[in-house]
Amino acid sequence: MSNKSYHHGNLRNALVEKGIELINQKGSEQLSLRKVSALCGVSQTAPYSHFQSKEDLLEAMQEYVIQQFMEVLEHAINSCPKQNDPDVLIQMGKNYVLFFINHPQYFQFLFSHTNIEMKLSLDADEVKNFPPLELLKTIVVRIYGEAGMPNEKMEDTIISLWATVHGLAAIATMKNVHYDKDWEMKIENIIRNR
Amino acid sequence: MSNKSYHHGNLRNALVEKGIELINQKGSEQLSLRKVSALCGVSQTAPYSHFQSKEDLLEAMQEYVIQQFMEVLEHAINSCPKQNDPDVLIQMGKNYVLFFINHPQYFQFLFSHTNIEMKLSLDADEVKNFPPLELLKTIVVRIYGEAGMPNEKMEDTIISLWATVHGLAAIATMKNVHYDKDWEMKIENIIRNR
DNA sequence: CATTTAATCTTTACAGTGTCAAGATTGGAA
DNA sequence: TTCCAATCTTGACACTGTAAAGATTAAATG
Numbered sequence A, B: 001m002s003n004k005s006y007h008h009g010n011l012r013n014a015l016v017e018k019g020i021e022l023i024n025q026k027g028s029e030q031l032s033l034r035k036v037s038a039l040c041g042v043s044q045t046a047p048y049s050h051f052q053s054k055e056d057l058l059e060a061m062q063e064y065v066i067q068q069f070m071e072v073l074e075h076a077i078n079s080c081p082k083q084n085d086p087d088v089l090i091q092m093g094k095n096y097v098l099f100f101i102n103h104p105q106y107f108q109f110l111f112s113h114t115n116i117e118m119k120l121s122l123d124a125d126e127v128k129n130f131p132p133l134e135l136l137k138t139i140v141v142r143i144y145g146e147a148g149m150p151n152e153k154m155e156d157t158i159i160s161l162w163a164t165v166h167g168l169a170a171i172a173t174m175k176n177v178h179y180d181k182d183w184e185m186k187i188e189n190i191i192r193n194r
Numbered sequence C: 001c002a003t004t005t006a007a008t009c010t011t012t013a014c015a016g017t018g019t020c021a022a023g024a025t026t027g028g029a030a
Numbered sequence D: 001t002t003c004c005a006a007t008c009t010t011g012a013c014a015c016t017g018t019a020a021a022g023a024t025t026a027a028a029t030g
Helices: A013-027 A033-037 A054-076 A087-102 A105-113 A133-143 A151-172 A183-192 B013-026 B035-037 B054-078 B087-102 B102-110 B131-144 B151-172 B181-191
Strands: none
Touching: A013 A033, A013 A054, A013 A105, A033 A054, A054 A087, A054 A105, A054 A133, A054 B151, A087 A105, A087 A133, A087 A151, A087 A183, A105 A183, A105 B102, A133 A151, A151 A183, A151 B151, A183 B151, B013 B054, B013 B102, B035 B054, B054 B087, B054 B102, B054 B131, B054 B151, B087 B102, B087 B131, B087 B151, B087 B181, B102 B151, B131 B151, B151 B181
16 A cells, blocks of 8 residues: 555556556567566566466456457447447447557557467357457347347358458558558448448 | 588578478467577577577568468469459468468467558558568459559458458467368358458 | 688677565464 | 464576677688
């Protein structure tokens, strides 16, 4: 609690937040345990009381970022007047891409060290999954499942949409990408005409 | 030339090739200058006679991989009976994804450290570009340009196709992705119905 | 052929990294 | 009040990229 005590009091959260700050500023390659420790005013090995490795801290940071990501996606969904309209998917996809355009460092960070289990098929939830993908599956089933679309076709829809927006995010966050038109409308058109 | 001489004789190429071997086996995060040097039977700092930094070696390795990549793409194109048929794009896209499925470590390696300049718009070639994207642009112009499609629509086609196949490659090369169906046909369907 | 030169490689060294082992501090339970 | 378990520090180790200085040798020069 106090500023100069031996015990930090909230180190676990501080490490996660300062780590994310560092990534936003310098990129994920510049992140080191010792830098994050220094930012928290704590010794090099202090993180090992809360995380058993650097990888472990990175996973906690990823969960934090994914939570922000999920809020953006859910906000896009909830802003749609009709919840079972295909336009929900468009808005969701648009915000998928915009999230990474607004936080360019997050894309590399999330999808390079990630060990998150991914199960593309709709059945079999025994695997701990990537929450945004889970959400996408839910929405697709909500929109097309009740309309009688067969599972296999829904799976294709999921992968197709996911691949498009994920690819757009990858391209948009590449270093030195020059694209001078207004992205937002362009993205929407591409997703819509997918 | 000789095996035990002070001078290696072909160190530059050896570093590139052993480095790529290392990436294929252990992944790009496990690559270090010292390991590559050891694999070439040479001291830690020997690479600095041929590359001015680790990043510089990585760029040379990337060029090497991109060359292999280009051969796969060009082979797909040349295998098509009609060169101005839209099916050329489908085959090219399919091989784009399959290349990274066959070399899972290459995706992270190529697109995480890369500093390659990317210019999405069709005009203005003043920027040194990403060769596969250049090729895609050429093919799209060949197929649709002569048919009178406006530039802006061609650009949308390029980004849309690129995003789809790039996203598919990203997803397919994620760790722990479980997808038990036959990818090859699925990929083709998704690209075709894009 | 002899000699110089420039390219190539080695040795040594240093700061930065993740992480282990041992010990210091301290808040809260007994 | 005492004790303990959680938390943090100090010190050390192997590994990393790379700078500086010197050794070796292929190739150019005379």
